Amino acid sequence: MARDYYKTLGVQRNASETEIRKAFRGLARKHHPDVNPDTPGAQERFKEVNEAYEVLGDPKKRIQYDRFGENWRYADKYTRSDGSFTNETFSWPGSGHRPDATFGAGSVFADLLGGVRFSSRERGNVRPTPIEVPVELTLEEAYTGVTRTIQIPSGQGRRAKRLTGxxxxxxxxxxxxxxxxxxxxxxxxxxxxxQHAQFQRKGADLYVDLLLPFVDTVLGGQQEVPTMNGEVLLTIPQETQNGQSFRLRNKGMPRLSKDGLYGDLFATTKVVLPTGLSEHERDLFRELKQVRKDREA
Structure with a gap:
């Protein structure tokens, strides 16, 4: 019986490329021989899923499959750019001979193709599904780069091995x-x-809160700012507002595959109001309040 690739992947014939790719990935993980070494039929099912995706995942092959069914591989030989059949003598790939017939448009060619079955060998080798190994890193490891050793189990004719990535x-x-x-x-x-306890990341840029004493935001000063490779001294201007952002160029994350290039670090001020004031300090604030009131009058 001819295999229906759409049914194999469990999608509708009008499914989008995204839906087909999603269905393939789910089934490939489900039936992968390494995941189901003791499940009867898992390897065969896995091959069927790969075969279906090889066709439906390629827009050109999918069009040919929709028109010619399982014989899509031989469609190019018999169609012109206008979609009509050629008058070439039909030669079956890999058969070593040709039938004693020539087929043209409107002939029994379509009926003959519909009755032919091909071996899995003639369909081509099934490409192995990529093995995805999840790896969790700290932000510091992502900043410096790191190596990881992984264990790949045996399966599908391969030996178990350890790899370093x-x-x-x-x-x-x-x-x-x-x-x-x-x-x-x-x-x-x-x-x-x-996620990092101190830094937030957006692409190659980093964001950090900068806690500033109230008096430093008013009078200005200097404040140490944490970065991924140590603290740097930042000059705080007078009358710095709460929520003001300072940009430290090239103090963010390395730009992937762009050696020597870095993102930026943005330090956003968070004003820390004084607590536990002495009576003298309160008097000074009262005096400041009156001065501001008289100035605005």
Missing amino acids: TIPKGVDTGSRIHVPAGQGMEIYLTVKVR
Whole structure:
């Protein structure tokens, strides 16, 4: 019986590319032989899913499949750019012979194609599904870069092996790092960067709150600002407002794959009001209040 690739992936015939890709990834994970080594039929089901996605995941192949069904591989040989059939003699790929018939437009060609079955070998080799290995990093590790050693189990004719992947500086949540593996394997480290207690990250830029004593916001001063590689001294102008942002260039995260380039660090002021005032300090504030009142009168 001819296999319906749409049914194999569990999608409608009018499914979008995104829906097809999502369905494939879910089924590939579900039926991967390494995940289900003892489940009967898992490997065969896995191959079917790969085969279906090989066709439906390619827009050109999908159009041919929608028109010719399982014989889509041989469609190009018999169609012109206008969509009509050619008058070439039909030769079955890999068969070593040709049928004693020539087919043209309006002939029994379509009926003959509909009755032919091809072996899995003729459909081509199934590409292995990439193995995704989740890796969680601290922000500091994402800043400096790091290596991770992973264990790949045996399966599909390969031996178990340990691999070391180099994660470059500047990676962010969602980054995929390819790890050379050999044996026909495709290994990717999928990165997740943990939230930091002090810094917020947006792309290559970092954001940090800068706590300032009330008197320094009024009179100005100097304040140490934390960065990923130590503190730097920042000059605070007089009459700095709460929520004011200072930009420290090149003090953010490394820009991935752009050696020597960094994002910026934005320090946002948070004014800390004094507490535990002495009576003398309160008198000074009262005096300041009166001075401001007289000035505005």
